[in-house]
Amino acid sequence: MGRLQKILIPFLGLVLAFCFYSARENFKPEMLKGKRVIVTGASTGIGEQMAYHLARMGAHVLVTARTEAKLQKVNGKLSTHTCMLMACTHKRRKANLTSQVVERCRELGAGSARLISGSMEDMAFAKRVVEAAEAELGGLDMLILNHVGKSYFSYFDGNVRHVQKLLDINFLSYVAMTVSALPMLKQSGGSIVVVSSMAGKVGFPFTVPYSATKFALDGFFSSLRQEFRIQNVNVSITLCILSFIDTESAVRAAADVLLMSPAPKEECALEIIKGGALRQREVYYKYALTKIPLLLRDWAAELLDYLVRQHYQVERPPAA
Numbered sequence: 088m089g090r091l092q093k094i095l096i097p098f099l100g101l102v103l104a105f106c107f108y109s110a111r112e113n114f115k116p117e118m119l120k121g122k123r124v125i126v127t128g129a130s131t132g133i134g135e136q137m138a139y140h141l142a143r144m145g146a147h148v149l150v151t152a153r154t155e156a157k158l159q160k161v162n163g164k165l166s167t168h169t170c171m172l173m174a175c176t177h178k179r180r181k182a183n184l185t186s187q188v189v190e191r192c193r194e195l196g197a198g199s200a201r202l203i204s205g206s207m208e209d210m211a212f213a214k215r216v217v218e219a220a221e222a223e224l225g226g227l228d229m230l231i232l233n234h235v236g237k238s239y240f241s242y243f244d245g246n247v248r249h250v251q252k253l254l255d256i257n258f259l260s261y262v263a264m265t266v267s268a269l270p271m272l273k274q275s276g277g278s279i280v281v282v283s284s285m286a287g288k289v290g291f292p293f294t295v296p297y298s299a300t301k302f303a304l305d306g307f308f309s310s311l312r313q314e315f316r317i318q319n320v321n322v323s324i325t326l327c328i329l330s331f332i333d334t335e336s337a338v339r340a341a342a343d344v345l346l347m348s349p350a351p352k353e354e355c356a357l358e359i360i361k362g363g364a365l366r367q368r369e370v371y372y373k374y375a376l377t378k379i380p381l382l383l384r385d386w387a388a389e390l391l392d393y394l395v396r397q398h399y400q401v402e403r404p405p406a407a
């Protein structure tokens with residue numbers, strides 16, 4: 088009997104804990120209705136899909152990308168460099184794509200939809216985006232930091248300048264936007280959603296500079312979350328740990344080398360929004376490819392590293 092009690096009591100504790108966690112609030116699309124949301128890097132990929140989901144839910148969306156700025160730059164040189172015409176046409180097409188995202192958001196039912204274009208290499212631009220939200224939306228409820236600078240998928244080439252540039256785009260601009268947005272987010276009791284990667288939790292080959300920027304995000308935002316708790320700051324921070332997703336850029340870079348199928352960007356985008364709305368600490372997508380392997384990280388790091396390498400065709404590494 089005594090032994091039975093020893094087993095039964097912890098078991099009941101586990102059942103109660105499970106019930107407590109599963110009784111947490113469920114996601115409802117209405118949670119986003121009328122909310123003021125910034126989505127960075129929304130001209131394509133996961134960011135674009137997040138903008139569409141938010142629009143369907145009736146949010147006010149403000150999206151960012153570089154494309155329009157690039158177009159203006161090329162236009163400025165047109166008269167003297169006719170050879171730029173072809174590039175201009177290409178970039179005009181990309182800029183059209185970005186304004187198409189805004190158009191589509193309006194069609195899908197967004198409370199409002201706006202685009203601000205510029206490069207996140209420039210911290211002043213990062214700050215301007217937040218100022219625009221204040222001026223045009225009158226505040227902010229959710230800041231979704233998603234943009235990512237172009238990098239290579241190959242062995243580390245030793246280029247320190249590239250690492251520095253990528254840190255500016257993928258990390259420092261996230262910090263700059265957070266700092267600027269905090270007063271508005273504190274006022275609304277809002278959320279910060281940071282899109283990261285498995286490569287920001289575990290060492291992956293061929294993505295050394297990218298991985299460094301994603302690890303930096305974890306350090307910064309996880310520490311900031313702790314300070315928010317201590318100071319009773321009612322702003323949630325959700326870090327999103329993503330596996331391989333079927334966006335054009337990721338598939339182009341990695342599909343020949345990674346021995347796994349990419350997960351759908353539409354579903355991924357929805358999971359990120361749900362996690363942010365429910366103020367979750369972290370989002371894992373796909374769960375089985377992120378959360379489960381991460382359980383091995385602290386106790387069997389060598390085994391996890393080995394399993395990661397098994398998913399790469401290292402005998403045919405990508406060209407630098």
Ligand SMILES: NC(=O)c1ccc[n+]([C@@H]2O[C@H](COP(=O)([O-])OP(=O)(O)OC[C@H]3O[C@@H](n4cnc5c(N)ncnc54)[C@H](OP(=O)(O)O)[C@@H]3O)[C@@H](O)[C@H]2O)c1
Pocket residue numbers: 127128129130131132133134151152153154205206207208232233234235236237256282283284285329330331332333334335336337
């Ligand atoms: N796809 C995956 O397999 C995967 C896996 C794990 C994590 N993630 C994370 O998910 C997020 C989205 O990835 P994705 O695959 O959807 O990326 P993507 O399709 O390549 O889109 C990147 C976005 O960032 C913008 N961008 C690029 N450089 C910029 C710059 N210098 N300044 C401002 N904006 C810039 C791009 O627009 P412009 O080029 O017009 O500026 C685009 O809108 C990223 O944070 C990525 O690390 C993706």
